[in-house]
Amino acid sequence: xxxxxxxxxxxxxxxxxxxxxxxxxxxxxxxxxxxxxxxxxxxxxxxxxxxxxxxxxxxxxxxxxxxxxxxxxxxxxxxxxxxxxxxxxxxxxxxxxxxxxxxxxxxxxxxxxxxxxxxxxxxxxxxxxxxxxxxxxxxxxxxxxxxxxxxxxxxxxxxxxxxxxxxxxxxxxxxxxxxxxxxxxxxxxxxxxxxxxxxxxxxxxxxxxxxxxxxxxxxxxxxxxxxxxxxxxxxxxxxxxxxxxxxxxxxxxxxxxxxxxxxxxxxxxxxxxxxxxxxxxxxxxxxxxxxxxxxxxxxxxxxxxxxxxxxxxxxxxxxxxxxxxxxxxxxxxxxxxxxxxxxxxxxxxxxxxxxxxxxxxxxxxxxxxxxx
Amino acid sequence: xxxxxxxxxxxxxxxxxxxxxxxxxxxxxxxxxxxxxxxxxxxxxxxxxxxxxxxxxxxxxxxxxxxxxxxxxxxxxxxxxxxxxxxxxxxxxxxxxxxxxxxxxxxxxxxxxxxxxxxxxxxxxxxxxxxxxxxxxxxxxxxxxxxxxxxxxxxxxxxxxxxxxxxxxxxxxxxxxxxxxxxxxxxxxxxxxxxxxxxxxxxxxxxxxxxxxxxxxxxxxxxxxxxxxxxxxxxxxxxxxxxxxxxxxxxxxxxxxxxxxxxxxxxxxxxxxxxxxxxxxxxxxxxxxxxxxxxxxxxxxxxxxxxxxxxxxxxxxxxxxxxxxxxxxxxxxxxxxxxxxxxxxxxxxxxxxxxxxxxxxxxxxxxxxxxx
Numbered sequence: 001x002x003x004x005x006x007x008x009x010x011x012x013x014x015x016x017x018x019x020x021x022x023x024x025x026x027x028x029x030x031x032x033x034x035x036x037x038x039x040x041x042x043x044x045x046x047x048x049x050x051x052x053x054x055x056x057x058x059x060x061x062x063x064x065x066x067x068x069x070x071x072x073x074x075x076x077x078x079x080x081x082x083x084x085x086x087x088x089x090x091x092x093x094x095x096x097x098x099x100x101x102x103x104x105x106x107x108x109x110x111x112x113x114x115x116x117x118x119x120x121x122x123x124x125x126x127x128x129x130x131x132x133x134x135x136x137x138x139x140x141x142x143x144x145x146x147x148x149x150x151x152x153x154x155x156x157x158x159x160x161x162x163x164x165x166x167x168x169x170x171x172x173x174x175x176x177x178x179x180x181x182x183x184x185x186x187x188x189x190x191x192x193x194x195x196x197x198x199x200x201x202x203x204x205x206x207x208x209x210x211x212x213x214x215x216x217x218x219x220x221x222x223x224x225x226x227x228x229x230x231x232x233x234x235x236x237x238x239x240x241x242x243x244x245x246x247x248x249x250x251x252x253x254x255x256x257x258x259x260x261x262x263x264x265x266x267x268x269x270x271x272x273x274x275x276x277x278x279x280x281x282x283x284x285x286x287x288x289x290x291x292x293x294x295x296x297x298x299x300x301x302x303x304x305x306x307x308x309x310x311x312x313x314x315x316x317x318x319x320x321x322x323x324x325x326x327x328x329x330x331x332x333x334x335x336x337x338x339x340x341x342x343x344x345x346x347x348x349x350x351x352x353x354x355x356x357x358x359x360x361x362x363x364x365x366x367x368x369x370x371x372x
Numbered sequence: 373x374x375x376x377x378x379x380x381x382x383x384x385x386x387x388x389x390x391x392x393x394x395x396x397x398x399x400x401x402x403x404x405x406x407x408x409x410x411x412x413x414x415x416x417x418x419x420x421x422x423x424x425x426x427x428x429x430x431x432x433x434x435x436x437x438x439x440x441x442x443x444x445x446x447x448x449x450x451x452x453x454x455x456x457x458x459x460x461x462x463x464x465x466x467x468x469x470x471x472x473x474x475x476x477x478x479x480x481x482x483x484x485x486x487x488x489x490x491x492x493x494x495x496x497x498x499x500x501x502x503x504x505x506x507x508x509x510x511x512x513x514x515x516x517x518x519x520x521x522x523x524x525x526x527x528x529x530x531x532x533x534x535x536x537x538x539x540x541x542x543x544x545x546x547x548x549x550x551x552x553x554x555x556x557x558x559x560x561x562x563x564x565x566x567x568x569x570x571x572x573x574x575x576x577x578x579x580x581x582x583x584x585x586x587x588x589x590x591x592x593x594x595x596x597x598x599x600x601x602x603x604x605x606x607x608x609x610x611x612x613x614x615x616x617x618x619x620x621x622x623x624x625x626x627x628x629x630x631x632x633x634x635x636x637x638x639x640x641x642x643x644x645x646x647x648x649x650x651x652x653x654x655x656x657x658x659x660x661x662x663x664x665x666x667x668x669x670x671x672x673x674x675x676x677x678x679x680x681x682x683x684x685x686x687x688x689x690x691x692x693x694x695x696x697x698x699x700x701x702x703x704x705x706x707x708x709x710x711x712x713x714x715x716x717x718x719x720x721x722x723x724x725x726x727x728x729x730x731x732x733x734x735x736x737x738x739x740x741x742x743x744x
Contacts, residue, residue: 007437007461009736041680063681065379083651083681086640087697089379109641112696140678141641141649172679268458269481269513277513279455283709284736287660288677305660306512307544308413308708309435309455324484325459336680337655341712342736363734364381364656364714 001353003346004327008266009280011338011345012329015354017260018237018347024257025219025236026055032223037061037080037212039234042336044361045345046074048237053077059103061212061232062361065093070361072101080105080212082168082232084133084141086113095124102126107133107168109143111155114162121161129165130156131212134197136169136190145193146200153201153208166210169194170232175215176242180249187218191225198227216257217246238335241291261339262296262329265311267322276301276313276322280330283308286337293330298322303330373725375718376699380638381652383710383717384701387726389632390609390719396629397591397608398427404595409433409452409584411606414708416733417717418446420609425449431475433584433604434733437465442733444473452477452584454540454604456505456513458485467496474498479505479540481515483527486534493533501537502528503584506569508541508562517565518572525573525580538582541566542604547587548614552621559590563597570599588629589618610707613663633711634668634701637683639694648685648694652702655680658709665702670694675702 003012029036038052041063049060049071059078062068068079085094085106098104098121108114108130121128134149135142143149156164171190177183194211201208214222214231216239222228235243238261246254263284269277282305285293293311295301300317311330315322322328332338339345340362347355375384401408410424413435421432421443431450434440440451457466457478470476470493480486480502493500506521507514515521528536543562549555566583573580586594586603588611594600607615610633618626635656641649654677657665665683667673672689683702687694694700704710711717712734719727 005461007465008459011736084640086651087380087638087699089377090638093379109643110696135643139643139647140682140684141643144643266459266462268456271481271507271511271513271516275511279458282658282660283712286654287658288654310512312512324482327459340655364383 003264003348003351003353006264006346006353008264008327009284010264011342012262012264013238013345013347013357014260014262015347015349017258021237021239021257021260022051022055025233026057028219029223029231030056034223034228035230037078037230037232038237039063039082039232040067040071040361042234043237043339044070044359045339045357046071046076046360047355047357049074049076052237058230061234065090065097066364067361068104069097072097072104074360078103080107080131082107082170084109084113091116091120095120095126098126098128099124103129105129105131105165107131108156109133109141109152111152114152114155114159118159118161127161127163129163131166131168131210132156132164132208133168134194136171136193136213138170138172140172142168145197149197150200150204153206154204157206164206164208166208166212166229167194167198169211169213171213171215171218175217176246177217178246180247183217183246184221187221188225191222191228195225195227216243217254220256235335238332238339240335241294241331241333242289259331261332261335263293263332263338265328265330267324267326267328270324274315276315277306278311278313278328279309281305281307281310283341285330285332286334286341288337289333291333293333295328296331297328375636375720375723375725378636378718378725380636380699381656382636383714384634384636385610385717385719385729386632386634387719387721389630393609393611393629393632394423394427397605398429400591401595401603402428406595406600407602409450409602409604410609411435411454411604412439412443412733414606414610415711416442416731417711417729418443418448418732419727419729421446421448424609430602433606437462437469438736439733440476441469444469444476446732450475452503454479454542456481456485463488463492467492467498470498470500471496475501477501477503477537479503480528481505481513481524483524486524486527486531490531490533499533499535501535503538503540503582504528504536504580505540506566508543508565508585510542510544512544517569521569522572522576525578526576529578536578536580538580538584538601539566539570541583541585543585543587543590547589548618549589550618552619555589555618556593559593560597563594563600567597567599588615589626592628607707610704610711612707613666613703613705614661617663631703633704633707635665635704635710637700637702639696639698639700642696646687648687649678650683650685650700651681653677653679653682655713657702657704658706658713660709661705663705665705667700668703669700
């Protein structure tokens with residue numbers, strides 16, 4: 001099957017670019033002496049997770065329990081669930097997963113949650129490895145560095161069933177900071193907080209060896225910081241417009257990794273000489289950034305949202321004619337929530353569809369009676 | 373199972389409110405003498421489509437071919453695909469569907485597309501009923517009213533396999549116009565364009581009886597216009613914040629229908645006395661409007677986006693304490709693209725989960741070799 005036979009909108013992965021991104025990050029991490037536990041929330045796709053493992057990853061990060069279930073079932077080891085699992089339904093579901101996959105790790109940021117996890121693990125006779133989530137400046141989840149973090153670590157250490165493996169210091173605010181030098185300052189400040197917390201724990205007789213942090217935007221900053229042992233970058237496999245604009249050292253374009261993911265569309269209406277309508281709207285691209293899709297096929301075309309299933313193209317500056325039925329590819333503003341909108345992606349090499357990879361953990365699939 | 377046992381984020385449908393919305397629209401359309409062909413793009417859910425049929429709908433509208441396939445397979449008759457199907461892959465896929473469901477209707481706005489559909493229908497020995505899509509002011513798809521529309525209608529009339537059933541005049545720009553009187557002016561102007569086009573066709577010896585238009589926002593405007601025979605409203609079953617703000621006659625709140633859909637979340641972190649973090653972010657709610665989710669459980673709480681899986685609540689004005697593990701329901705900014713993010717919804721009556729309804733047409737599932 002070739003790309004020309006696909007119904008649109010279709011999610012297209014340029015497999016050569018993807019493989020180059022995969023190799024580049026894996027070799028960089030290896031050279032820097034850091035473990036790579038890539039974040040699966042970007043792709044939710046077991047086929048990609050397997051390739052990340054083959055390239056040397058120590059496991060994968062996941063954001064949710066359903067993601068963990070899908071990846072574990074696909075045989076991916078070493079899963080770290082990077083969001084706190086709070087409340088009986090999630091804790092019970094975690095225990096059922098842990099029974100079959102004892103190497104799964106969770107994160108905690110609250111003493112009450114630690115108590116509930118300990119109670120559940122005791123009831124199920126299980127051990128649970130945890131990272132303490134530390135707020136390194138994103139001000140979202142995480143224990144405050146210093147005394148609050150120490151107190152929480154002491155509570156974890158006092159349990160029978162939870163084992164403190166390390167600390168998570170995810171600097172979401174650093175990942176997309178524009179300008180390499182700015183980003184370096186912000187990320188180093190964030191990483192210092194998690195390392196200071198580790199030091200404070202050590203001084204108080206507690207071990208927390210695994211330090212997990214980093215992102216695609218800070219991969220070559222955080223891995224240069226002594227003590228950051230793991231990188232949870234995710235977007236590097238796909239890249240997107242939101243990352244491309246953050247710049248690298250010496251350039252306003254962050255091109256360490258290359259955009260591998262596009263949405264293939266069809267021009268379904270030509271209502272005006274200067275306007276074309278494509279069949280990809282806000283159900284085909286995530287709208288969470290102010291950036292709009294960028295036409296890869298024809299230069300000088302501007303995309304604006306025009307509803308659930310429509311995008312409106314201004315052709316006033318188009319570099320060539322755009323006709324009804326033309327198939328146009330668009331680079332994606334933000335890869336993670338866009339991938340989430342598709343059942344599968346097409347892995348394409350030289351116009352040929354080499355494989356169809358299910359995005360098996362797409363969408364929210366909350367627990368149900370028949371969930372294992 | 374009760375609502376308290378569900379893992380979050382979970383999509384919750386208050387079944388009593390839903391049934392009231394369903395009945396209200398059905399009886400209104402009946403009294404107004406208009407047919408109701410509700411739009412399935414809002415729910416993508418066969419269980420809801422069946423209830424709409426039971427309430428008297430003449431069929432359903434769908435936005436895409438995969439939606440049509442899912443609904444047809446679920447036994448829903450009278451499907452109107454409201455977006456143009458352009459290009460060989462989609463036309464072939466339509467033919468395969470049409471073979472098994474000859475009552476499916478498509479829309480056209482371009483002579484070239486009419487020619488391609490005619491060729492395919494001839495090759496497959498099929499008949500295809502079409503509506504001519506007329507641009508009534510939304511400036512998205514649709515033939516321009518007047519001579520261009522007439523010429524297109526004449527081309528359709530000249531085919532062997534396509535039958536012109538009527539006209540589609542979808543006024544997307546009217547649906548969300550704030551203020552009933554403003555909306556009435558905008559929508560009546562739009563509907564006049566499609567009716568003038570019908571008149572022009574009649575004068576030239578062409579019949580186009582079915583006139584399809586309208587939306588949840590204009591249901592009681594368009595059905596009062598003589599000649600508008602069908603309403604394609606969709607959001608009324610769920611309602612959302614984006615519709616609630618458009619107002620009705622005599623009120624700034626559009627409360628003809630009531631919000632039936634919420635996302636149930638859990639407070640997973642309490643990093644600060646004034647801040648709570650819930651487990652529902654931009655993969656749990658669509659972000660295409662500037663409106664943010666509204667907390668239904670606790671008044672005075674403000675939601676802001678905090679990533680793929682996180683929402684940040686400001687509690688400074690909260691009407692009661694919010695604790696770790698609290699389960700909070702949020703009303704949805706825009707129902708259509710939010711429903712699309714979930715595998716299924718929970719139909720809940722008095723805290724009990726009465727049914728789990730798969731959102732079977734969620735997400736993009738482009739054609740594949742194994743697609744029938």
